[in-house]
Amino acid sequence: MCAVVSADLASAPPAERVRLAVSGMTCAACSARVERRLNKLDGVTATVNYATGIASIDAGAVPVEQLCAEVVAAGYTAEPAASGGSAFAPSASGQAEVVDLRRRMCVALVAFFPLADLSVMFAMVPSTRFSGWQLLLTVLALPVVLWSAAPLHLRAVRNARHGGVGMDTLVSVGVLTATLWSLQAMYLRPPRTDTPDGVWAAIWSSDSIYLEAAAGVTAFVLAGRYFEARARRTAGDALAALAALAAHEVTILTRDGREIIVPTAELGVGRQFVVRPGETIAADGVVIGGASSVDAAAMTGESVPVQVRAGDSVVGGTVALTGRLTVEATAVGADTALSGMIRLVEQAQQGKARMQRVADRVSAVFVPIVFALAAATFVGWLLLGGGTDRAASAAIAVLVVACPCALGLAIPTALLVASGRGAQLGIFIKGHQALEATRDVDVVVFDKTGTLTNGRMRVVAVGTDSFAEAEVVRLAGAVEAASEHAVAGAIADHARAAAELDPVEDFEAMPGLGAQGRVLNRQVLVGRPRLMTERGLLVPDTLAAEADRHARAGRTAVLVAVDGRVAAVVAVADTVKDSAAAAIERLHRLGLRTVVLTGDNEHVARAVAAEVGVTEVHAELLPHDKVTVIEQLRAAGHRVAMVGDGINDGAALATADLGLAIGAGTDVAIAAADIILVRADLDTVPDAVELAHATLRTIRGNLMWAFGYNIVAIPIAALGWLNPLVAGAAMAFSSFFVVTNSLRLRRVRPGR
Known part of the structure; x- marks a missing residue:
């Protein structure tokens, strides 16, 4: 399965196009201006992503220097973006912009309220004026008009230099005009001394002092810009989180058998490298030595770690949990499955970033x-x-x-x-795009592992044959406590909850089959039915039938033998969340169609779907398969919401019209989604839809x-x-x- 992930995702065409990092854009109109400028060049097709600040350009024969010059001519700055994977990385400048806007907004708001009261009072009722009242209003107004509004003025000037206008131009001109006219009215005109009779008379005959309007406009516009900048800064986090999964260093094997740690950029196709327990696999490749349990959930969504040995394929970005592996690299850098997934997320976000505000x-x-x-x-x-x-x-x-x-x-x-x-x-709503996307959502797609289920293996049933259940569970738990396998951990936790575990002697793990050991002088064997058959042990008909029933229900059936006699079957499964069925029912009442997409096998997927009330299931999917299913639904005219929690869900969440990530999930899923469900409670899914509609x-x-x-x-x-x-x-x-x-x-x- 892992080999397919690597081949298919890596086959997504690497970005041969020129990529420029564009700085200075403050709104979607800015990205549109840069895009129009670049597209005027002969043979150039450009798309500018405002969220990530990246311009992706089919440049033809136009050199990069000329492309950068065109961006500068439009009033912005540009430089070639990093190649391979994602070019986006959170910058200190983004945070500095948010901090600067907040500071300017606060100054404007603090000055606005006293200025509003005093300006209106002095303009309408001249008798309230005192010596130096003009200076007081000026001292309150100028910091707002000149300092707080400075970014608006600068952008208005830049727009004018490049032959354009925007909202900043209107705000800047309005603020400056009101301020200058107010200053001449205060300092250059003879003061009024009459007191109008009545409120309306005071209003219509008031002096031309509009400083409160200038300060109010500045404060309110800056408030809107601050909230927009804060949301915009997180728009590219999915790409940065995906890129962070890649290993930075790799231990390569030299021809004389030595091990040398080098940057992953120096790893080439055909080179052999070593992966120790707990390390991230640096590139896609084939295992040529060793065996290990590999956490492949990042790429496949499988709830149980995958056992790999010589001849099996592995994928960069996954983690070796147990044994030491020797791997021969088959794809590195931009050709790996992880880089392919990064491109999928980036391309999906590219489309969303083009949605401009009204x-x-x-x-x-x-x-x-x-x-x-x-x-x-x-x-x-x-x-x-x-x-x-x-x-x-x-x-x-x-x-x-x-x-x-x-x-x-x-x-x-x-x-x-x-x-x-x-x-x-x-519920955490990231931005306006998430709300707009809910307008016509009619299909809600769920990942299974960690979304509909708890994402943890647990013992759900124990069946025995002429043995006390508590005794068998205690013996099996003692042996499994020495193993690092997810199924073994579930059995050990189940046994540990009932009593303290006894020590195990002569422990031996058999990768892919099970484990054995001696507990209280009793020989205990725990593993798959195949292990019992290989040891020549007879499985009682009742236990065989029960194991078969659990397997058909999508559970993992583990047999326990004590002193050469098969004593029990233990069923282990990833349990369904208590809130799942009720949440699905609410979505159905809202008229929404529900679908399950998962990397797990067909039996497990259909069993979980049936339990929660979903009839449409797509199982054994790789990350790009999930994207394909969502694209097919969208091509059929559906508006699709995707609910997921894993790294492998990142591209699907970004591709869907609306992405909802479980807050307990991975950083990649959370960053790629439009709405974050802080609680694991699935009732938040219909809650989020209803809140978004409102x-x-x-x-x-x-x-x-x-x-x-x-x-x-x-x-x-x-x-x-x-x-x-x-x-x-x-x-x-x-x-x-x-x-x-x-x-x-x-x-x-x-x-x-």
Whole structure:
């Protein structure tokens, strides 16, 4: 089986394309800009992955230097990415970006609240002003406008240099315009001394001081960017976790029999290397000496370690548990099965990363239109004789009221609240893509081992023939306690739970068959029926029938012989989780189809599926087979959710429309998934689906409000019916509505 894994996964075409690591991208629109720039070159086809920061390019005859120059010309930086496996690795710069955004956001929020109160009060009620009030407002506003908003200004300048505009441009211009107009109103105009009669009179006749709008826009936009950056930084963790599985060093055998430790990069095809117990196998190969139990769950999903000996194939990234192996390498570097799996995950994530947020998709049209409307408003009022103040007031009102705070908050605030509610329910939602993917999910695919089952072998039944069960279990447990096999461990744990184990003498392990030893002067033999046959022992009909029944049910049947007489059959199995059947039933009630995909054998898979209520089973699958099944379901028009926990599930989780990983699973599965189920309780699967649906509905409502608000508010501002102060308040109210609507997610109760 392992040989097939290596051959098929490694046959996935290695990336012959040029790969560039692109820095400086801040949104999906940035990756689209780089992609368009590269694709304008003759013979070049490029795809830019915003999540990983990697541009994959079929470059034709275009040199790498020219490709990098094109990226720089678009306003970003680029350098050739590392070859082989994944080019992505978490960087300190990603964390620095998150920390910097959080710091700037906090400064903006701290200054905004007193600034909002004082700015409104001084603008509307001149009698409250005191000597130096202008300096107080300036000291509060400038750190926000100049320092906190600096990244927005810099990106606006960079966009302008390269002939583009975006949301950063609109925010920057709106903030700076409101600030400059407010400063000239405070310092260059004669102060008002009258006190308007009534609130509305105070509003309409207030001075043109809009510093609270400038600070509020900055604070709210930075909050949205912070939550986005924090989520984006983890987007490539699956690739880094997969790459971390590979061994960094390998012990090679020289022609004179010496053992030398070298970096795995120096290992070539045909070279022999040594794997000791507990070490990771460095490359795909064939065992030419020794025997060992190998944990192959990372690549095959098999719940029981695989016994390998001379002539068997092994896969890089798996772990030798017991004996020492001598292996001849058949595939190394980018040609190994592990590298093939890395490419599968990377390719799957490439497609997901191209999903752009609604705000980014409309920015190319929305921002120029707002600027045009603001300019037209200013000119129109001048032509109509409204005066400079009136024209500037209306134009600033258009810019301020159109600032996309609600649009920027629509997704992050809903995600934040959903994440908090999800944490209470044992669910972690990674990002907007996970929620969008649930829209039409109609098939839920489950891995078996560690997902539907507990992932641990346990004794589920003991049958005896003329022997006391407790005595047989104690004797068998004593022998198995000296073995490292997973089945032996289950029997030893079962015996140890009842009584203290006796010491074993003359212990001998027989790989692939069983073990024997002397306990309390009694000869005990524990192993497969084949071992009993080879020793010439007669298996009683009742025990043979019981062993056959367990085998048909997908359990491992182990026979125990005491003093040359077969005394008992012990059934060992990976038990089904208590919550599995109820979770499957809830999914069926939601109208979802369920499927089981597993690397285990057909009998085991169907037995588990029948117990939990799933009728569609695909067994004995390798990692790329799981990907194939999911792709076939998607090609048939289905939206597929995948639930898994193992390394071998990483590619399938990334390929599915929605990946859900059991939190107790491997780092690779968790990193590749869209939703993490913190508890092993499978009730969290339907809970996650319901919470995701509720969150998606909330996001849609937020976006509808944000767009509807702009459609209504911008014309009103352009007609001069909105004082910029009122425009700022309207903008703030739109953000308040979005936040309040998102907070409703705290009351979501899945299953009710």
